[in-house]
Amino acid sequence: MQFNRRRFLTAASAAALATPAINRRAMAASHSGPIKFVSILDQSGGLDIYGKPMVDTTKMAIDEINAAGGLLGREIDLQVFDPQSTIQFYTQFATQAAAGEKADVVHAGITSASREAIRPTFSRFKTLYFYNTLYEGGVCDLNTFCTGSTPAQTVEKLVPHTMGKWGKKVYIIAADYNYGQITAQWVQKYVKDNGGEAVETEFFPLDVTNFGPTIKKIQAAKPDMVMSALVGGAHVSFYRQYAAAGMNKSIPIASTTFGVGNEHKLISAEEGDGMICAYSYFEEVDNAANKAFVQRFKDRMGDDAPALNELAARSYEAAYIWAEAVKAAGTPEREAVIEALRSGAGYDGPSGRVAIEPKTNHANQNVYLAELKDQSFNIIETHENQPPTDTLLVCDLVADPNQSTFKFENGLEAAGIEL
């Protein structure tokens, strides 16, 4: 269902040349034409392992909605931009989507850096914005809906479970940028809250591939467990070198990031077995909606189907949450849709119920803990309807809707949260 502006104009001008009567109809159609849904996600460059499945499921959601008759009797026109893992393209495409295409809604951004680069653009051009990636929490913006899980939802459950199972001395390793830094602070906080000790916290630039010195340090520190918030392709090396030194047998790993780029397929079963991760979605979640979702996705993608993770499932669900809000509002117009979204809009999708929480514009959602076995996850705990308590600590859009900030820009202390 590719029907973009250029083709529309070609068709419209051809019609204009043909007969004046058809011309009038084409003009009328442009006022109640398709609803514009723009997606800006990396499909090339280093972030494509995250972006590609997100685009695949977004397309699937829009195709399904269109096949079921569209929204308000109008077709949804999906346009996908590929910013190629480059922030500069994000700002360029965001401006194009908001000012040029006059999109009704934009779903965009993977890293927090990309989100912070484009969020102001959408506020300025009054374009509704969805960010569907799990992230460190703290965005407080009436125009922005963050549907992914945040540390209070995942880390808060993962830390007590794994500490109870493995012990109280925790060694934290994380990627060296704002997601890793802030997530490491949340881990430190929850470890302390649960009576444990964070023996060491180490940060890694995204291109480190030799983790030897750190593995020796972990052996010297003798923690009960390692908590990882490593990110990206280079960091996959850590899990392999850790296993090569025989460490995965003695000191287990828990992670808030492993698996969301389908890392569990990039290392072998014997290297990964026993790791515990927390997300608001796993492909292995056991409910009818998810089974049907996974089946439809596989039928659609054939042999090339990537493994499904929270990012992919949430991109799909977020498209439906927006669609439900448009139906409830009776118009795709921004203010009405924001109003509808904040009046308890939600969707019963593959991950269970995801509902917008109006104080933060984040989502109440299920959180699952799962253990890795033979390159797939076994769900071991389910926590239903978890609120984004971290962002709730610092953000109240009901009391003051006129906000558009990122509260954790300089870490948790900046937001007055004690470690």
Place this chain on the structure above:
Amino acid sequence: MDLVLSLILQIIYGIANLALISLGLAIIFGMMRVINLAHGEFLMLGGYTVVVATNNGVNLWVAMLILAPLVVGVFGVIVERLLIRWLYGRMVDTLLATWGLSLLCIGLVTSIFGASTTTTISPPLGVVTIGEYTSSGYELFLIGVTVALLIAVYATLKLTKLGLLARGTMQNSDMAAALGVSTSRIYMITFGLGAAVSGLAGGLLAPITGVLPTIGSVYIAKAFITVISGGMAILAGTTTASILLGGVNGIVAFLTGPTIGEVALLLLAIILLRLMPRGITGRFFKKSL
């Protein structure tokens, strides 16, 4: 004591790792003066050869030690014939051409195999225990392979007729041609050998790193820094630069953390090049290979 011993072992491995990822580039850039920005992708192709071959039932050792260098070596010969041979002596042009080649490789591999490929391999050879500390047996094996590879390249260049012709051609190709050497063939073979060494390195690293289409970008900067710091004598240069940079990186990373470890490596490279603009072998070991 156990810690010191296993840490020394770890640092030697870091040095070997640096030498391994740089050696192919040392041949292609250090010797042939082709700025090969697709070097990272040569390593990536070696890794992919291993992952795809083992997924299709090929023995891991065969895939790593035979298939990876073979596939990437043949790929290197094709690239040299189609692209590089028109550009000898035009360094800036090779930079652009190989950058394009790098993007092409990433694009091709992504469109054939997708953004990520499931792997089933894990590092062979088990664990070596030193007191309370454990190291990977495979990492020890890699140290051995790197030393063997350095010796093999040295022997090829120093002791064989091909090596003599290659060195002569790179030094003065007009004179070599006047003496009846087919310089075009020598260029092709040397480039192919450089690519094969890169492929072997990529294949050997596959079991202990993530293999993704974009992983080449992780290696390229370090390989160039090592080769440029090393200077004109490719083997002595690459070896001494690896020892200095890898050693400092390993020690600082253990003492302070990986971020400062990376900073220390880059800082040392800057200081080296400020003091010795022609690389380490521009001042020391001038007569070596």
